[in-house]
Amino acid sequence: MTQKMKINLKHELESKLSKMGNSPSIAYGKKRISGSSLMTYIMHCRSKCMPGQENLFTINSKTKPKEITHENMIRMRSAFKRERYSNEKNITRVKLIHNSKDLFTYKRFEPHSDESLLIAINESYKQVFGNLRPMSSECPPEIQRRLRNGDISIREFIRELSKSDFYRHHFVESVSQKRCIELNFMHLLGRPLIEQKELQESIKLINEEGFTGHVDFLIDSLEYEEFFGEDIVPFPRFWNSPCGSTTSSFINTAKFRKGYATSDNVIY
Numbered sequence: 609m610t611q612k613m614k615i616n617l618k619h620e621l622e623s624k625l626s627k628m629g630n631s632p633s634i635a636y637g638k639k640r641i642s643g644s645s646l647m648t649y650i651m652h653c654r655s656k657c658m659p660g661q662e663n664l665f666t667i668n669s670k671t672k673p674k675e676i677t678h679e680n681m682i683r684m685r686s687a688f689k690r691e692r693y694s695n696e697k698n699i700t701r702v703k704l705i706h707n708s709k710d711l712f713t714y715k716r717f718e719p720h721s722d723e724s725l726l727i728a729i730n731e732s733y734k735q736v737f738g739n740l741r742p743m744s745s746e747c748p749p750e751i752q753r754r755l756r757n758g759d760i761s762i763r764e765f766i767r768e769l770s771k772s773d774f775y776r777h778h779f780v781e782s783v784s785q786k787r788c789i790e791l792n793f794m795h796l797l798g799r800p801l802i803e804q805k806e807l808q809e810s811i812k813l814i815n816e817e818g819f820t821g822h823v824d825f826l827i828d829s830l831e832y833e834e835f836f837g838e839d840i841v842p843f844p845r846f847w848n849s850p851c852g853s854t855t856s857s858f859i860n861t862a863k864f865r866k867g868y869a870t871s872d873n874v875i876y
Contacts, residue, residue, distance in 0.1 A: 636728035637718025637839035686828035738872035761838040800860035
């Protein structure tokens, strides 16, 4: 398949998704250009650091943390695995599926305008918190500023929202452990539990590493890297029955969307 055919198929698929009511994935990618010579900033003379300081706010395979903790070492190893996997598999985020034998990806540069920022933030809240939209006083303005400056990516923004007190109160402490794990998979990976083994491993991980360790495990996974990467907001992946999925995945996904006015933390 030629590159021109791939591009035409891309536009055709996106137009079909928009007609079905499912817009293309939401993304925001300022981190890739922040701090470079292409961007100029006007800051106060007493500002502590320039925008785009990724190494100060995120952990990657080359990070030298100030404190060598067990959590930091796990995240550094996960970052190394993601980078190696991405280079070997040539992962470029969104998959366009023609049939089961023709799977390909394409490179895309995510928008970084203020309008795209607001859309990405609203979609992140909707994906992680569902219909339980936090009030203005409960929103993390510092994390939003870091996202706008390019200090962190959408991945790290989703991580912070999932570890927030608001999320912990409504989706961890207010539900059973099984429901909490199911919500984590839906909110962070965009899919329900596929095997009983995933539930058992998640329970063991939470008992050993805590809830935050389970959040890091999902966000730092190769599955998250392949489908969402650094800049794409997670979204439900099985509404359109993608190639290779099962019918049960669609049914279990629909169970989380009982109605437009329901909350994800309600146990049915």
